[in-house]
Amino acid sequence: MVNSNEIPKVEQPIYDKIGEYREQLTALKMDHSKFMKSTDIVPIYRKMIATINELKVIRRQEKADLHLEHLDLPNKVDLLIDETFQVVSLCLMTVGLTRTAPATYVSLSTVQRLLEHIGESEIYTHLDLVPIEKRLKEIEDIISQDEADQSLADREDEHELLKFKLKQCKNEYNSLLKVLEKVPKSLEPILNSLISIRRALMSILAHTKVIQSDDELHVIQKELNEIKTQNIDKEGNFLDPETKEVVVESQGLLKGLYYDCMVLVKDILFNDDKVDPALKEIFNTLLEIKSNLEGLLITSRWTLRKTDLFQYQKQLDAIDNARQNGYFVAPDGSTPKKGQIILLYLLRRSYATIYKLLESSEPVSEALQPLHNQLTTVRRCLIDLKTMGGISSLRELYPYQLKLASLDNLRVDGKFMVDGEIPEGQGTLNALLSECFDITHELTIEMYERNENSDDQDAPVEGLVIGTKGNGENREQNYDYEDPNAQGHENEDDEEDEEDDEDSEELPSYAPTPNESDADST
Secondary structure, three states: OOOOOOOOHHHHHHHHHHHHHHHHHHHHHHOOOOOOOHHHHHHHHHHHHHHHHHHHHHHHHHHHHHOOOOOOOOOHHHHHHHHHHHHHHHHHHHOOOOOOOHHHHHHHHHHHHHHHHHHHHOOOOHHHHHHHHHHHHHHHHHHHHHHHOHHHOOOHHHHHHHHHHHHHHHHHHHHHHHHHHOOOHHHHHHHHHHHHHHHHHHHHHHOOOOOOOOHHHHHHHHHHHHHHHHHEOOOOOEEOOOOOOEOOOOHHHHHHHHHHHHHHHHHHHHOOOOOOHHHHHHHHHHHHHHHHHHHHHHHHHHHOOHHHHHHHHHHHHHHHHOOEOOEOOOOOOOOOOOOHHHHHHHHHHHHHHHHHHHHOOOOOOOOOHHHHHHHHHHHHHHHHHHHOOOOOOHHHHHHHHHHHHHHHOOEEOOEEOEOOEOOOOHHHHHHHHHHHHHHHHHHHHHHHHHHHHHHHHHOOOOOOOOHHHOOHHHHHHHHOOOOHHHHHHHHHHHHHHHHHHHHHOOOOOOOOOHHHHHHHHO
C-alpha cells in the first residue's frame, strides 16, 4: 500500500485524538486483571466515529480551498485509523460482539492481505478461494442486517467504511477468480497437483529440523516425474490429458509452477542453508511468529485473548510493508534472492493462521469463556459416549449430570451473571446447556430401550419356564417340566430332604444345646 508519511497540519488534532483512543484501548487489552466489558469499548468506538467524521469535513474543506481533485492519501492519519479500528474490532470480539458489523473490520483487513498475497504468488485453486468467498458473504450479511436495523440508523458512517473495505476485498477476489476461469478444465487436475507438490516442498523447506528420511521427498520426485512423463511433450509444453494435444491457455502458469517445484527439490537436495545469511533475522522472526500462532490454534480456547492477535498482525504488517518490489530487504539494504520464496511462504502462512483464529471465534464474552469451555467439553464427551454405543448403567451419567447441574445452578433468572453484569453470549451458553441435557436424556432412553429389547429376546418360550416365571394355569405344571409323570416321587423325595435338613441343621455357636437348656430349666 503506497502511503505518505506526512501529517498535514490541519489533520494533526485528529491524529492526536485517534492516538488517545488507541492508547485507551491498548490499556484495556493489556489489563488481564479483569474481564473486558462492552461498556468500556463502545464509548471509545463512538468517539472515534465522531472524530473520523470531523476528518471528513476537514478534508472536504481542504480540497475546496486548494482546488484539488484528490489529496495525497492515505497518510499517517489513515494508517493510525486503520490500526485503531483493528484494535476496536478485536476488543468487540473479545467481549462477545462477534456478529456486529464493527467486529468484522479486522477480518476484512486479514482477508485483504491474504488475497493480495495469493494474487502475488499466482498459485492457488478454487478450493483456496471458497472459504474466503463464504466469509465475505457472511460479513456482507452482517453489515446489511445492521443497516436494516432502525435502531442503528445513525451509524451510516461506519457502514460506509466497512462497505468500502468489503468492496476492496471483493474486487481482489473477483480478479483472482477471473484468472482461474482462464484455466481449461482439462488442465485443472494437473494445476492442482503441482500446487499441492509446491506447498509440500515449501513446508519441508520451512521446517527447522533436518529431515531424517528422504521418503517424503522421494514421493514428491516420483509425482513430478509422472507429470513430466504423462503430460509434458519434448518441447516442454503441457498436454491435454485426454486428447494429448498442446493447450495454449495457461501454459505459462503451469510451466512456471513445474519449474519452481524442480528448483525447490534441488534446493532441498543440495543446499544446506535455506535463506541468505543477510535475511536470517527476518526468517527467524517469521518462523517464531508462525510457531506461536500455530500453537494458539490448539490452546486458543483457554489462553487466547483476541486482542493479543493484534501484536502478531502488527509485526507481520511491518515486515510486509518493508518489502521493496515484492522482495524482503536485508538490514544492509540489499535484497538477496536466496530464501525470498521461503520468507513469503512463512508470511502468508502466518496471515492464514490469524485468519483461522479469527474465524474460530465464538460470540461469547471472555467473562463467560471458562463456562463455555466447560460446556463444550461436556458436550463433546457426551457425543463421544453416544457414538460409542451409549451407556449400560445410569451411573455412567452421574459425573456429567452433576457438572451440568452445577453449571445450571450458576444461572440467575436464566442468565449467567458475572460481577452483577450480564455478559454477551447468553444465548450460546443456554443453547449448549440445553443440548447437553437433551443428550443425557436421549442416552437414558436408549439404555432403557436396549434393556427392554434384551429382556424380550431373553424371555423363554411358554411351557419351558422353570419356577415362577411361568404364568397362568401352567405355572405349577411348568415348575417340574423335566419329568411330569414323576411328580409323586418328587414330592416324596422333597419330604425326605426336608427331614434330613432338619436333622443336619447346625445351631449357632452362641445358641445353647438341648441338654444345656434342660439343665438351665432345673
